[in-house]
Amino acid sequence: MVIAETAFTPIFSSMKAVVINQNGDSSVLQLQEVPQPVPDHHDVLIRVYATSINPLDWKLREGISKILPGKFPKILGAECAGEVAAVGLMVTDFQPGDRVVAEMGADGGGYAEYALVNEKNVVKLPDDIDFVPAAAIPVAGLTALQALRDLGHLRPGDPVLINGAAGGVGTFAVQIAGILGGRVTAVCSESHAELVRRLGANRVIDYQKTDFTLQPDRYRIIFDTVSKRSFTDCKKALTDDGVYIAAVPSASQIFQDVVTTFTTQKAETVAMKFSKEDMQWLLTLVAAGRLEPVIEHVYLLREIAKAHQHSESGHATGKLVVAINHTDEEK
Ligand SMILES: NC(=O)c1ccc[n+]([C@@H]2O[C@H](COP(=O)([O-])OP(=O)(O)OC[C@H]3O[C@@H](n4cnc5c(N)ncnc54)[C@H](OP(=O)(O)O)[C@@H]3O)[C@@H](O)[C@H]2O)c1
Structure with missing residues (x-):
């Protein structure tokens, strides 16, 4: 203002x-x-x-x-x-x-x-x-919801990895991915492992010890809430129809978003847009005690x-x- x-x-x-x-x-x-x-x-x-x-x-x-x-x-x-x-x-x-x-x-x-x-x-x-x-709630909650639902098209049972799981967007993303039925792997430092488990993460990876992109596991969605990795880094960790979603726009990320329009693995960048309906969805879950800011x-x-x-x-x-x-x- x-x-x-x-x-x-x-x-x-x-x-x-x-x-x-x-x-x-x-x-x-x-x-x-x-x-x-x-x-x-x-x-x-x-x-x-x-x-x-x-x-x-x-x-x-x-x-x-x-x-x-x-x-x-x-x-x-x-x-x-x-x-x-x-x-x-x-x-x-x-x-x-x-x-x-x-x-x-x-x-x-x-x-x-x-x-x-x-x-x-x-x-x-x-x-x-x-x-x-x-x-x-608004900025971080809406960003997490719109990334996972609208760009990731998250379906029940999908393996989902949240990088930056302990941050503002990440703590909402871990919970919302679980609420939408995903099997959630959270990536954060060891000091935050207990927190993200409490929020519903099925598995936790400490990024200071383990590089998730080099592990054998594959994810349908990788939501990089802190954009510390790139689509190129994450390609091998994605399923054939997997999507890498970045929260922070950059020239290289936007280039990948365009190029992957023609491939089965996708790169996307979330741009949160305020929506009263989405806000109501978040508030209802918070009021019911199912989503914790x-x-x-x-x-x-x-x-x-x-x-x-x-x-x-x-x-x-x-x-x-x-x-x-x-x-x-x-x-
Ligand atoms: N595109 C959009 O519409 C949109 C909307 C909202 C936010 N954003 C952007 O998204 C980014 C994240 O926002 P935020 O509010 O979540 O930020 P934040 O709360 O400041 O994120 C802090 C978290 O990042 C984690 N982190 C730091 N380095 C890491 C690494 N190398 N690997 C994994 N996690 C790491 C930290 O975890 P540890 O302490 O455990 O290391 C910390 O909990 C910002 O750049 C923001 O501007 C974009």
Whole structure:
């Protein structure tokens, strides 16, 4: 979200937000007082109680990705959960007080006390899901579901390997692959073996000791949530009709996606697209206790730089969430 000047008198006052005014390391993340955004016709203004960190956030912060329009100040944060504070004139599905969860992608806006989201990207939150776990679901949960179901066409009994099984996307992928009936092999470091087993992995491979691509086992789906391997590396570990799915796009990966249109083994790259139906599917499973948003740590708004540093280490466990308590402690 870019904080825009508005011709209207804001109906709300100011809010605390973590803002960047330039690209750079985590020190560019500054807790500041900024104007509250004002909803346009199709917008929902959310009083944010939790947001979460995604690697996308620090890639945008660093400026290594050119997705970020060169406009500052900018508030990052691709997803949030909270209560509806106000709605635009054309919004009929939401009203103030509704508990909701939302996804904003690269537009951001989640690292703030209030976030503006188009109604298309907002869903109601069941009463039995708290804001902190809810904020961990949209980006990682939808990516895992859409990769395995839409690109992998996962069928019951399929052998599935999840590389990066202990991360934000990986912890959802291990569970969703199991829920869809896959026989799941999880690849992570030894320190995370117990976690991924608890999430339903049938087998665990420690990537520091064993290279799964050199083992005799074959998988119908290899979902590389951290894109540490390539389609070429994984070809021998795929069944003849197997698919390698990358979460991180690259020129070589996209080349393989195109080339394998003509072969039985496929390479694919997932590009998560927000879907209310898919979000409902995830929320229903979470509410039923069948899907667990794994959260390593809950930070405060003023600790976001620390959260970014941990995410950038590449060894976060599940998701890193930021709780927003709307008190002066945030200062
Ligand atoms: N295309 C899309 O639509 C989309 C959507 C969401 C995310 N993404 C991208 O997907 C990537 C993963 O996101 P994320 O949120 O899951 O990241 P993350 O939570 O930061 O991933 C951290 C995990 O990576 C594991 N890992 C690190 N090195 C590894 C290796 N060599 N082999 C296996 N696992 C390794 C770590 O496990 P250990 O600590 O056990 O080593 C850690 O648990 C990011 O680059 C993100 O930008 C893309």
